[in-house]
Structure formats: structure tokens, C-alpha cells
Amino acid sequence: xxxxxxxxxxxxxxxxxxxxxxxxxxxxxxxxxxxxxxxxxxxxxxxxxxxxxxxxxxxxxxxxxxxxxxxxxxxxxxxxxxxxxxxxxxxxxxxxxxxxxxxxxxxxxxxxxxxxxxxxxxxxxxxxxxxxxxxxxxxxxxxxxxxxxxxxxxxxxxxxxxxxxxxxxxxxxxxxxxxxxxxxxxxxxxxxxxxxxxxxxxxxxxxxxxxxxxxxxxxxxxxxxxxxxx
Amino acid sequence: xxxxxxxxxxxxxxxxxxxxxxxxxxxxxxxxxxxxxxxxxxxxxxxxxxxxxxxxxxxxxxxxxxxxxxxxxxxxxxxxxxxxxxxxxxxxxxxxxxxxxxxxxxxxxxxxxxxxxxxxxxxxxxxxxxxxxxxxxxxxxxxxxxxxxxxxxxxxxxxxxxxxxxxxxxxxxxxxxxxxxxxxxxxxxxxxxxxxxxxxxxxxxxxxxxxxxxxxxxxxxxxxxxxxxxxxxxxxxxxxxxxxxxxxxxxxxxxxxxxxxxxxxxxxxxxxxxx
Numbered sequence: 001x002x003x004x005x006x007x008x009x010x011x012x013x014x015x016x017x018x019x020x021x022x023x024x025x026x027x028x029x030x031x032x033x034x035x036x037x038x039x040x041x042x043x044x045x046x047x048x049x050x051x052x053x054x055x056x057x058x059x060x061x062x063x064x065x066x067x068x069x070x071x072x073x074x075x076x077x078x079x080x081x082x083x084x085x086x087x088x089x090x091x092x093x094x095x096x097x098x099x100x101x102x103x104x105x106x107x108x109x110x111x112x113x114x115x116x117x118x119x120x121x122x123x124x125x126x127x128x129x130x131x132x133x134x135x136x137x138x139x140x141x142x143x144x145x146x147x148x149x150x151x152x153x154x155x156x157x158x159x160x161x162x163x164x165x166x167x168x169x170x171x172x173x174x175x176x177x178x179x180x181x182x183x184x185x186x187x188x189x190x191x192x193x194x195x196x197x198x199x200x201x202x203x204x205x206x207x208x209x210x211x212x213x214x215x216x217x218x219x220x221x222x223x224x225x226x227x228x229x230x
Numbered sequence: 231x232x233x234x235x236x237x238x239x240x241x242x243x244x245x246x247x248x249x250x251x252x253x254x255x256x257x258x259x260x261x262x263x264x265x266x267x268x269x270x271x272x273x274x275x276x277x278x279x280x281x282x283x284x285x286x287x288x289x290x291x292x293x294x295x296x297x298x299x300x301x302x303x304x305x306x307x308x309x310x311x312x313x314x315x316x317x318x319x320x321x322x323x324x325x326x327x328x329x330x331x332x333x334x335x336x337x338x339x340x341x342x343x344x345x346x347x348x349x350x351x352x353x354x355x356x357x358x359x360x361x362x363x364x365x366x367x368x369x370x371x372x373x374x375x376x377x378x379x380x381x382x383x384x385x386x387x388x389x390x391x392x393x394x395x396x397x398x399x400x401x402x403x404x405x406x407x408x409x410x411x412x413x414x415x416x417x418x419x420x421x422x423x424x425x426x427x428x429x430x431x432x433x434x435x436x437x438x439x440x441x442x443x444x445x446x447x448x449x450x451x452x453x454x455x456x457x458x459x460x461x462x463x464x465x466x467x468x469x470x471x472x473x474x475x476x477x478x479x480x481x482x483x484x485x486x487x488x489x490x491x492x493x494x495x496x497x498x499x500x501x502x503x504x505x
Binding site: 185 | 364365366406432433460462463464465466467468469470471472473478479482483485486487489490492493494495496497499500501503
């Protein structure tokens with residue numbers, strides 16, 4: 001082969017390699033810039049707002065004090081209960097999970113379903129159809145047994161994303177994400193998250209932040225708030 | 231038993247006028263619930279600051295046995311309470327009277343008209359425990375307000391409270407859920423009341439009154455519930471392992487490095503070939 005032609009071929013090879021290197025660096029930069037910020041939207045603003053703002057309480061029938069009316073109730077008053085949620089969807093994040101009604105563990109913490117396709121709804125709190133209070137749905141970010149959990153993508157939730165919760169009776173409740181925040185587990189505002197009063201709000205919870213192997217636990221909770229779409 | 235509960239339910243929708251000369255409800259008002267546990271006597275209840283009762287001082291009218299009122303806000307103070315047969319003239323002698331009933335500001339009380347152990351009607355005030363219950367729990371309170379000897383309270387056939395005597399109460403915080411409750415004479419498991427299903431709702435207190443008379447064979451249960459005693463879960467342990475790391479940046483960095491090395495090598499080769 002002629003030396004000039006060979007030299008040209010090596011030069012082209014070098015140029016192509018250089019282009020590949022530059023492209024890889026650009027992609028890397030893009031990946032770094034595209035990572036979700038620690039907070040999205042107004043973070044936990046929606047949470048605080050609904051718990052600190054006075055709920056639209058039903059105004060009692062205008063009665064002239066000092067006349068009050070007491071009603072006599074039956075041995076066991078019947079209360080209408082809202083249907084439990086059955087499915088959670090966040091299309092933009094590819095979340096589509098079965099919702100199971102859960103309570104608390106022996107240590108007082110919320111039960112989280114083990115299955116990587118299930119999330120837990122705190123059944124003692126409010127349901128989507130309830131007129132007041134927060135619907136709390138939590139799921140694993142990852143488990144030792146199954147790897148990534150149902151709510152692993154929650155770290156990428158951004159303001160404005162649509163969320164759907166389908167009740168057991170088939171009713172679909174639509175929400176839009178207001179904010180996302182990472183909070184140290186020790187400082188988790190449980191009374192605000194699990195509030196049973198105040199305007200309806202969907203609160204999604206998973207884990208995030210540094211993983212501490214000795215505790216088999218993450219340092220933070222990732223909390224996403226979503227408000228109902230009328 | 232079933233029949234008694236049905237009778238209680240039948241009167242549930244009746245709203246009774248409760249007229250009290252009180253100022254508007256204040257934050258430290260006491261909450262007072264009135265419970266009627268004297269069988270066979272529909273009554274009017276009066277409350278007064280002195281010992282005479284007038285028509286304007288009627289708290290409850292046509293109050294039926296086995297029923298419970300909604301809680302009423304009352305300013306703290308000392309009250310005289312009297313129970314008359316329904317429609318009776320309140321200037322006469324009351325059927326039951328309790329004088330000097332202390333209602334501390336901010337307290338939550340149940341005032342119960344019931345029979346004492348020897349079968350005489352009395353009015354008694356019970357202070358209600360409104361401390362929060364742990365997440366997932368419900369409080370069960372049982373009050374012996376019947377003309378009956380000591381009893382055991384059975385849940386699911388097993389005694390949970392033993393040797394309860396009139397007018398004592400006992401309580402426990404239990405996992406929320408439905409329990410089948412029955413009352414048996416102390417030391418026995420043969421129910422004298424029940425069994426009745428109680429729905430112990432999470433974050434509430436269910437107060438069960440055993441009332442009536444063993445002698446007259448009309449023992450029954452009345453139930454009062456207090457809501458809003460719930461606590462939040464202590465945390466959300468939603469991850470038992472680290473999320474498998476995203477290897478994208480390592481792959482990209484590797485590609486960039488390899489391509490750079492290749493580009494350098496090929497560039498040098500090109501110069502050498504030309505030379």
C-alpha cells in the first residue's frame with residue numbers, strides 16, 4: 001500500500017475516534033445535567049398548605065346560641081367508607097402498580113408491600129374519595145430480593161406530571177404533581193404526611209439518599225405531593 | 231340482644247333539642263356526653279346551677295334507654311343534674327338527682343344514668359381517656375353500670391377484663407378491627423350479654439356500657455365512640471436495599487477514554503507511516 005494512502009486511512013481513523021470520544025463526553029455531560037434535582041416543584045409546600053390551611057368545614061346550621069341540638073345515636077353509628085384505591089399510575093415515569101391496603105408494623109412504621117409491583121395505601125388514613133385528608137401511598141425503591149421496587153422512578157417526579165389512582169370500584173382519580181423533596185427519615189413530618197384533615201392530597205413516599213447497609217435502610221424518604229385535578 | 235341493638239338503632243335518628251343557657255363554645259369547654267342506662271324509663275334531663283329545675287333548664291327530652299347523645303360543649307363549672315320521667319313537671323321530685331357534678335374546663339366526660347349494684351337509679355360522671363392511641367390501635371373501654379354482680383368481659387370467647395364491678399371501668403388499647411364481645415358473670419364464660427360485634431375503628435375509643443338489671447333479665451349494651459385519637463405511623467421504611475446503580479456514566483466515560491486512546495494511537499501511526 002502506498003504510504004500516503006495508509007497515512008490518510010490512519011488519520012481518518014483517528015478523527016472518527018476523536019468524534020466518538022467527544023460524543024461520549026457530551027452524552028456524559030447531558031446525563032449529569034439531566035439527573036433529577038434534589039427538589040422539584042414546590043417540594044413539600046402542598047403538604048404544609050393543606051394541613052395548615054383551615055379545612056372547608058361544613059358550616060353548622062345557623063342556630064342561635066345558646067340553643068344547641070344534640071342527636072342521640074345508635075349503639076354503633078354507621079359511617080360510609082370510601083372505596084380503597086386499587087391501582088397507581090404515573091405514565092411519565094412508567095409507574096403502574098397494584099395498590100394494597102396496609103396498616104402498621106409492630107414497631108409502628110407503615111407496612112410496605114414486599115412485591116416489586118405493589119405499593120401500599122395507608123388504610124387508616126384518607127382514601128381518594130374522601131372529602132378531606134391525605135391519601136398516602138408508599139412503595140419500595142428497591143428490595144434485596146427483587147431489586148428495583150415499584151416506586152424506584154419516583155426520584156424523577158417533576159412538577160406537572162399526571163398521576164392516576166383507580167379505586168376498587170373503578171373510579172379514576174386524577175392528580176397532578178405539585179412537588180418532590182428528599183427528607184431525612186428522622187425528620188419526616190409524619191403528622192403532616194398522614195393528616196386526616198385538610199384538603200385532599202395524594203402523598204407518594206419511597207426511599208432515597210444514601211443507603212446505609214448496616215441499617216438496611218436509606219437515609220432519606222422521597223416524598224411527592226400531588227393535588228387532585230378537578 | 232339483637233333486639234336491644236335494633237331498638238337502639240331505631241331511635242338513632244331522633245334529634246333532641248338541648249337547650250342550655252351557655253355562652254358560645256370556648257376552646258376550653260368541656261365535652262359532655264349523656265348516656266341513658268336505666269331500662270324501661272323514657273326521661274327528661276335537666277341541668278341547673280341551683281337545686282330547682284325549670285322548663286328552660288331541660289337538657290334532653292324523651293331520652294330513651296340505651297341511647298347516647300353526641301358530645302355537647304359545656305363551660306367548666308359545677309352542675310346539678312336531675313332526671314324526670316318524660317313529660318313530668320320539673321318542679322316536683324326528680325327520679326334521679328346528682329348535685330355538685332364537677333365539669334372541669336377542657337374535660338371529656340360521660341354522664342350516665344344507670345342502676346347501681348343494688349338496683350337503684352343513679353347519675354354518675356366518668357372521665358373519658360382521650361389520649362391518642364398508637365397508630366393501628368383502637369381503645370376499648372368497658373363500664374359496668376348494671377345492677378349485676380362482678381363480670382368478665384370476653385372478646386372472641388376469652389376474658390379481656392376480669393372481675394369488673396359496678397360502677398368500675400377497665401380499658402385496653404387493642405389492634406383495630408372487629409371483635410365479638412360478650413359479658414359473663416365473673417369466672418364464667420357463659421354470656422349474660424351478647425355476644426355482640428364491636429367495630430373497633432383505628433384511632434377511636436369505643437366505650438361499652440353494660441346496663442340494666444340481672445334480676446329483671448334486661449341486661450344490655452350501649453356504645454359510645456370518641457374519634458380523632460389517632461397517631462401517625464412512625465415512619466415509612468420503603469427500601470431494604472440499594473437501588474442498583476445507574477452504570478450509564480461509567481460506560482460513557484469508558485467509551486470516551488478508549489476512543490481518545492485510539493485516536494492518539496492512530497494519529498501517531500499516521501505520522502509514522504508518512505515518514
